[in-house]
Amino acid sequence: MSAGEQTHGPGRELHLPSTVRVAVREAIVNLLANAGLAADRPGRSLMLELIHDNLGFPLTLSEHATGRDQLIDVVNACARADGGMHALDQAVRMLRPGSPESELLHRLVHEPRMHDLLPDSELSWLRSVLRGFTPSRLGILVRRAASPATCPAADPGDAWEAFCLLTELNTPAHGLPPALAFVELVAAKCARPLGDELREWNTWQARRVQGEARLRELRTEREHNGGGELRLHLVIMVEPDGIDPDRHVVSHWRQEDPQEWPPARGGIATIRGADLEYHVDQLIVDAERAWSEYREEVALEFVLPRALVNLPVHRWCKEHETGDPRPLFLDYPIVIRSLERMFSRQWHRAWRIRWEAMSGNPSAERVYYCSPQDTAGRHRLDAILSDGKWLMMVLAGPPPTRPRPGGDEMATGLRSGIPVLLWHPDAATDVLHEVVAWLLDGGGLGDLPARTQDSRRAAFREVTNPVDLRIARDLVVLWDDPSRLLFLDEGPYLPDAMREDSDERGRAS
Incomplete structure (x- = not known):
């Protein structure tokens, strides 16, 4: 998922650090904590030295009582600094070369996906709801959640598989990842209370990735289309x-x-x-x-x-x-x-x-x-x-x-x-x-x-x-x-006479 904040291409950095979303920073903090750096004070100090070396200047940090709070301060400081997230990425690659956490951190910095931004507990609950559930016209729901140009080629077997496929897609400019748009469409297929629970879950995740405005628009659109006029x-x-x-x-x-x-x-x-x-x-x-x-x-x-x-x-x-x-x-x-x-x-x-x-x-x-x-x-x-x-x-x-x-x-x-x-x-x-x-x-x-x-x-x-x-x-x-x-298939249709006239104009130009 492209969170809208990254610049594309290897070696490129986030030139607008303020746009590094809370969800990306939260996922990075969780990753570093799971890698043991919240409890490992010397390792955390070494990571910070490497970040400063990569940046060429020291970050302004505060002292915190817990290791996790210190990690939050480091990640936030990197997000604010020009080149800071890239420096963090390089530091972890040096600390843990070839490790799963260094690879995941690199993806979170350069191309975060929806699946990487959600805590395991949230994904576990959603998996328990969607696995084995096949709503009617599942393929249409997937195409509607994704843009036609980026719709997954695979045919999902159930709603959980469809969600996982959609987590691989880039987030549109409006900020709501296709995977969350899909959950909203699935919620509309479910009776209460499950449909309400899915919508509540989706509201929290949209807030996490700053896609609330588009989610509200999507719900408004569905209300307008719910009058039986389709x-x-x-x-x-x-x-x-x-x-x-x-x-x-x-x-x-x-x-x-x-x-x-x-x-x-x-x-x-x-x-x-x-x-x-x-x-x-x-x-x-x-x-x-x-x-x-x-x-x-x-x-x-x-x-x-x-x-x-x-x-x-x-x-x-x-x-x-x-x-x-x-x-x-x-x-x-x-x-x-x-x-x-x-x-x-x-x-x-x-x-x-x-x-x-x-x-x-x-x-x-x-x-x-x-x-x-x-x-x-x-x-x-x-x-x-x-x-x-x-x-x-x-x-x-x-x-x-x-x-x-x-x-x-x-x-x-x-x-x-x-x-x-x-x-x-x-x-x-x-x-x-x-x-x-x-x-x-x-x-x-x-x-x-x-x-x-x-x-x-x-x-x-x-x-x-x-x-x-x-x-x-x-x-x-x-x-x-x-x-x-x-x-x-090749574009707007033109009757033969109009097509010939258009071809003549094209040749003349």
Whole structure:
């Protein structure tokens, strides 16, 4: 563990001695005492002479009644002196060459690990609790505690083994070692009183290593995420094949942890148009098998280019192999997302501003209903949507596969940052507006995907409603969250046309 106070590389010293943490100094005092230097006055005096020789000047020390108190004074004086900890390291290496204590002291000075900073009694108690305990989704807890770049490659067998693996990782700048972040996550999996005991233990250890602030933040984050709003997402991207118009390229991203984004891309396949629904069916069934032990809700999203936004994904079914396929909307809120906007970074600032505005005030009064007159004049709709009041658009009709320059509803909405677009393939304007107003009544924009799903279910049940919900089955909801962008393994994905343009610019530079 890098305690944040060391400088890296052999022979380098702590140039900011005040940052030598109490936990490091405590561990060094314990090590020296266990090596017999608390009781061995002559040995302690010799160590001090060597420290002074290595420093080139004497430390200012006080006389103490006990040998341990004298060691504390020596270690604290070394921590305050420029080069002092390095001098201590060299002195012990000369006193006890090749000994385990000299090797451990060297690591504590230059690269202390979490395991080295905790007293044996503390580790013994934690071992008794974690050994043999395997919380659900242990691998996810380990990845969440460690940053993705430093996550241990080994697959731990139980929580104690996971803790030990995480003690080898560096401490982030915020000061909470990954091993203690892991204990906090495990505590959340335990019932009382054990969960409370683990949290109390963790509070003391975080104080020891000066990671209390980050621990408080972590607990606050968990409280905010404890309201049942977490979802797992399966995101499926469909693109036309660049050569065969009857084929489509399908990629997918499946979340394994609702608190982590982005997940890794799950794969890519080229599928005939007639087989698209069946391929998506298999992706969903595979996801449900992987999620069999989860309790979170699931959301299904389709990332589509302009040419495919009218693909009827909301009518598709799953489990065709059973002979009784089940409509997707019975189990998932289904939305689409814009491929062009996701990878057009020049649109993202406006997009994020409107999304944040919607999070703060999702009022139904912030919906703009388009009319044919809006596209009669060039850039008339651009001017209307430049008002930050608007957060959702109801299109006058389904968008054509190719945009109309200067007067295209969908293109204008995307470029203006409108995060939510809705349309219907053939509903009359007044009926569509009535249904939308009913969907937004009470919950506003924030509940639109779930309310749309409920309306589709209600239409099947022939529930009596004040509006005609039969049109709800073909409503298309483009619901775009800018915080969940997609990435391929090598970085942000670019559609072929954009990638070629980027390559040209790269060659030109």
